[in-house]
Amino acid sequence: MTAQSTELQHATLQVHDLSIVYKTIYGELKAVNKLNLTIGRGESVAVVGESGSGKSTLGLSIVRLLPGNARYSEGGINLDGQDVEKLKDRDLTRMRGSSVFMIFQDPLNALNPVKRIKDQMFEALKTRNEREGGSADKESGQRELVESLRSVRMPDPELILNRFPHQLSGGQIQRVVIAMGLLMRPKLLIADEPTSALDVTIQAQVLKLMRDLQREYGMSILFVTHDISIAYAISDRIIVMYAGEIVEDGSTEKIIRKPLHPYAQALIASIPKKSKDQGDLTTISGSTPNMLNPPSGCRFHSRCPFVMEKCITNSPNFIENDDRRVRCFLYGG
Amino acid sequence: MVDEPVIEAKQVSRYFLAAKKGLLESIFRREIPIVRAVDNVDITVNRGEVVALVGESGCGKTTLGRMLTTLETPTSGEIIFKGETMNEHNKSRFRGKIQLVFQNPLESLDPRMALRDIVVEPLERMNLTSAEKTSMFENALSYVGLESRNFAYRRPSDLSGGQRQRVAVARAIVSNPEFVVLDEPTSALDASVQSQVLNLLVKLHKNFGFAYLFITHNIAVARYISDRVAIMYAGKVVETGPTAQVMTHPKHPYTQALLSAVPTTENKDLTPPVGEVPSLINPPSGCRFHPRCPYVMEVCKTTEPPLRMSEGEEVACWLYK
Numbered sequence: 001m002t003a004q005s006t007e008l009q010h011a012t013l014q015v016h017d018l019s020i021v022y023k024t025i026y027g028e029l030k031a032v033n034k035l036n037l038t039i040g041r042g043e044s045v046a047v048v049g050e051s052g053s054g055k056s057t058l059g060l061s062i063v064r065l066l067p068g069n070a071r072y073s074e075g076g077i078n079l080d081g082q083d084v085e086k087l088k089d090r091d092l093t094r095m096r097g098s099s100v101f102m103i104f105q106d107p108l109n110a111l112n113p114v115k116r117i118k119d120q121m122f123e124a125l126k127t128r129n130e131r132e133g134g135s136a137d138k139e140s141g142q143r144e145l146v147e148s149l150r151s152v153r154m155p156d157p158e159l160i161l162n163r164f165p166h167q168l169s170g171g172q173i174q175r176v177v178i179a180m181g182l183l184m185r186p187k188l189l190i191a192d193e194p195t196s197a198l199d200v201t202i203q204a205q206v207l208k209l210m211r212d213l214q215r216e217y218g219m220s221i222l223f224v225t226h227d228i229s230i231a232y233a234i235s236d237r238i239i240v241m242y243a244g245e246i247v248e249d250g251s252t253e254k255i256i257r258k259p260l261h262p263y264a265q266a267l268i269a270s271i272p273k274k275s276k277d278q279g280d281l282t283t284i285s286g287s288t289p290n291m292l293n294p295p296s297g298c299r300f301h302s303r304c305p306f307v308m309e310k311c312i313t314n315s316p317n318f319i320e321n322d323d324r325r326v327r328c329f330l331y332g333g
Numbered sequence: 334m335v336d337e338p339v340i341e342a343k344q345v346s347r348y349f350l351a352a353k354k355g356l357l358e359s360i361f362r363r364e365i366p367i368v369r370a371v372d373n374v375d376i377t378v379n380r381g382e383v384v385a386l387v388g389e390s391g392c393g394k395t396t397l398g399r400m401l402t403t404l405e406t407p408t409s410g411e412i413i414f415k416g417e418t419m420n421e422h423n424k425s426r427f428r429g430k431i432q433l434v435f436q437n438p439l440e441s442l443d444p445r446m447a448l449r450d451i452v453v454e455p456l457e458r459m460n461l462t463s464a465e466k467t468s469m470f471e472n473a474l475s476y477v478g479l480e481s482r483n484f485a486y487r488r489p490s491d492l493s494g495g496q497r498q499r500v501a502v503a504r505a506i507v508s509n510p511e512f513v514v515l516d517e518p519t520s521a522l523d524a525s526v527q528s529q530v531l532n533l534l535v536k537l538h539k540n541f542g543f544a545y546l547f548i549t550h551n552i553a554v555a556r557y558i559s560d561r562v563a564i565m566y567a568g569k570v571v572e573t574g575p576t577a578q579v580m581t582h583p584k585h586p587y588t589q590a591l592l593s594a595v596p597t598t599e600n601k602d603l604t605p606p607v608g609e610v611p612s613l614i615n616p617p618s619g620c621r622f623h624p625r626c627p628y629v630m631e632v633c634k635t636t637e638p639p640l641r642m643s644e645g646e647e648v649a650c651w652l653y654k
Contacts, residue, residue: 050523155609169609199389200550204594204605226523229553229596233603256598270528271598272557275577276383276535281528281557287493288523 012188012220013039013062017075020057020066029291031057033244034074039188042218044211046231046252048267049241052288055224058241059192062222063102064092080187097127101186105193107174111165117176118161121145124180148179153205171202178209185217192224207233228268232256240264243289243299250324260326262304298329306330336379338413339512339544340401340431345410347371347396351614366614370396372568373410375640378512381542385559385576387549387591391610393568394548398514401546402433415511429455432505436517438497442489448500449485455508473503476540477533495526499533506537516548531558552595556580564588567611567621574646584648587622620651628652 020032031054039045047055060066062077064084077084080099087095096102104110112120125141128134142161149157152175165173174194181189189210195203211234213219223234231238231252238255240248240263248261259265269282286303289295295302301311311329318325319333351366358365371393378384388394399405401412403424412419414427432455435441442451452473453466461469474481477499489497498518505513515534519527535558537543549555555562556576563573564585572585583589590606608625611617617624623633632651643653 050525153607171609199610200552200591201389201594201605201610204596204603207596208603208605227596228524229598232598233596233601267524268598270524272528272531272553275556276538276558280532280535283529283532284525287495 011038011078012041012043012080013037013222014078015058015062015075016078018058018061018072018077019074020054020061021071021073022067023069023071024292026292030073030294031070031244031291032061033294035244035246037239037246037249039220039222041187041220042214043237044214044221044223044235045237045239046223046225046235047239047241048225048228048231050226050267050288052243052291053241054244055226055241056192059102059190059222059224062188062190063096063100065102094131097124097184097186098131099186100188100190101181101184103174103177103181103189103191103194105196107170107177107194107197108165110177111173113165115164116161117163117165117168118142118145121148121161121176121180121183124183128184144183145179148182149176151182152176152179152209154179171198171206174198174202174206175209178206182213186219188220188222189213190222190224193226194223195230196225196227203230210234228256228271240267243294244291245299245327246325247300247328248324248326250322250326254322254324258322260321260324260331261300261328262306262330263300266303298327336382338377339380339382339415340378340546341413342374342376342397342401342407343411343413344373344375345371345397345400345407345412346373347393347400347405348408368613369568369616370613371400371407372616374565374568374570376401376546376563376570376573378544378546380511381538381544382561383538383545383547383559385547385549385555385562386565387552387555387562388565389550389591389610391567391613392565393613394565395516397565398433398516398546398548401512402431402514403427404433429458429508430511432508432510432513434498434501434505434513434515434518437521438494438501439489441501442497442504444489447486447488448492451489451500452504452507455504459508469507470503473507474500476506476537477503479503493526494522495529498522498530502530502533502537506541506543509541510543512544512546514546514548517550518547519554520549520551527554534558552580552592553597564591567616568613569621569649570640571622571650572646572648573640574648578646584643584646584653585622585650586626586628586652590625620649 015035015037018032018035022029022031049055072085122141145161146157149160154160154175195206214221225231235252238252239246242263248264259268266284272281284303289299297313298311298316301307316327316329316333318327319331321331347370349368349370351368354365386394400407419427449470452470456466471481479499519530547558559576562576562579563570566587572588583592594603594605606625611621619635620633620638623629638649638651640647640649
């Protein structure tokens with residue numbers, strides 16, 4: 001019991017029974033269903049799933065940036081001791097700068113197109129200084145900006161600072177955004193497919209950088225991706241999502257080497273590892289479920305090769321097995 | 334089997350103007366910078382062979398693919414299809430025999446056309462009756478694993494991403510081409526759908542012997558599908574050889590850097606190359622990789638290495654003389 005309570009005290013993020021509902025013209029769509037998740041200080045967690053699994057909704061709900069037709073229908077999010085749902089607008093702005101920082105897939109939309117990089121980055125610095133009570137004079141500020149751009153391996157940082165966003169490449173902008181995140185020193189960095197617009201060599205640089213930050217500053221990372229190999233490179237722990245639910249949650253090494261849930265197994269087996277002369281790739285039969293009308297019982301049952309009677313009618317609960325939690329009747333329950 | 338080339342590109346280049354040449358530029362004879370998207374590249378695809386063209390964005394792989402499918406005319410060099418040089422005047426003759434599948438089927442398929450019309454459009458010049466076209470549509474759709482009677486009068490927006498890409502593939506194979514360029518056909522798809530489409534492409538390749546040029550930045554996909562791989566960097570092919578050999582023992586320092594930067598479930602420590610992809614307007618002198626290369630020598634800075642045979646593959650690097 002004591003181990004549990006210290007763990008909770010050190011948690012940066014606690015998501016408790018969270019459900020998110022989108023109102024659409026076809027009815028209500030439950031994108032996230034009763035999700036529980038804790039991320040400790042300095043922990044790097046990757047959320048893996050296919051499109052429509054609710055992984056991006058989860059990321060957006062933590063920073064309260066969900067679109068207008070979304071609603072928190074159940075449960076709550078506790079970020080760094082604050083109840084995210086109940087925050088007033090002013091506190092929300094402060095939270096976004098200090099507790100959490102989010103990096104999006106498309107970096108071009110993250111920056112103001114008519115302001116120089118320098119001015120936009122200075123804003124981040126000012127926010128941090130206001131929070132910590134420090135002062136930001138232009139000169140030491142400039143030095144810090146250059147320093148932060150250097151730490152994201154940006155060549156010629158002095159030149160970059162005087163440019164506008166459209167003068168930079170996608171990889172450069174993404175690194176500017178990450179450098180801004182660095183300046184803010186958030187407790188939790190949420191990254192939603194931040195490298196899918198980047199080339200592999202730049203992607204490797206960005207992943208390595210985020211890993212370094214996590215180690216140096218004890219920053220927690222929630223990394224949303226559909227690519228298992230990237231999840232393996234960035235995370236200590238992997239969460240596999242399917243149809244709005246977590247189906248498996250455990251250490252990265254264990255999930256990659258020996259996935260338990262049939263969906264996780266299929267996802268990992270579908271990475272091409274061999275050559276075409278060695279046979280077909282593993283595929284998952286069927287298609288992702290319609291979330292307006294999710295399947296009964298286990299949501300994966302119609303595509304599962306090990307489906308049993310009870311999977312069709314009953315929804316499995318989490319089962320602790322081999323140091324992780326897995327939502328599948330194959331392991332008891 | 335004797336290697337019989339289906340398509341050969343010989344010393345092809347494609348340059349673009351970096352800005353529009355307006356009236357003022359013409360009057361004052363201002364120089365407009367030139368982007369060397371593809372610069373003196375040789376590539377061959379043999380009958381029934383799958384060649385993967387791998388490189389990062391901006392390296393010229395898509396431009397090369399477009400030149401091979403006659404959508405782009407080379408600035409210099411020649412492209413030979415089955416012994417016949419393609420040029421402005423005869424290129425339309427080759428079009429039924431060469432097909433292209435694009436990355437995003439939502440953009441490449443006309444949203445207002447029924448699927449039947451989309452798929453049979455390449456047959457337009459063959460003067461077929463409607464019944465013949467319908468039967469060819471049905472055949473093509475069954476090859477890609479879709480039920481033609483459910484899909485004939487649907488539109489692209491009614492389909493899922495994987496189904497759309499299957500339709501794009503059906504359209505490419507309906508005219509029974511000999512050479513298909515696939516430009517990142519699976520990178521917009523989810524992992525499980527990607528493997529379905531890859532399995533389909535392999536099945537079609539084995540059954541009909543289509544030769545593919547598979548353009549991708551995904552190393553795992555290239556390794557799975559191809560017999561031979563060509564690595565491009567800044568408008569140049571830097572290394573080409575049998576896939577298994579290049580993937581396990583890369584020779585060119587850029588190939589080595591690229592492979593070590595790819596996340597896999599085997600390797601957690603990524604070691605990306607330093608620096609940025611060079612500008613194609615003003616590429617580095619000598620070897621284009623020399624500013625980022627860990628083994629750079631004096632000769633690399635001044636003289637460009639040619640693509641030369643070395644232990645069963647071709648590599649453009651001064652390290653292998």
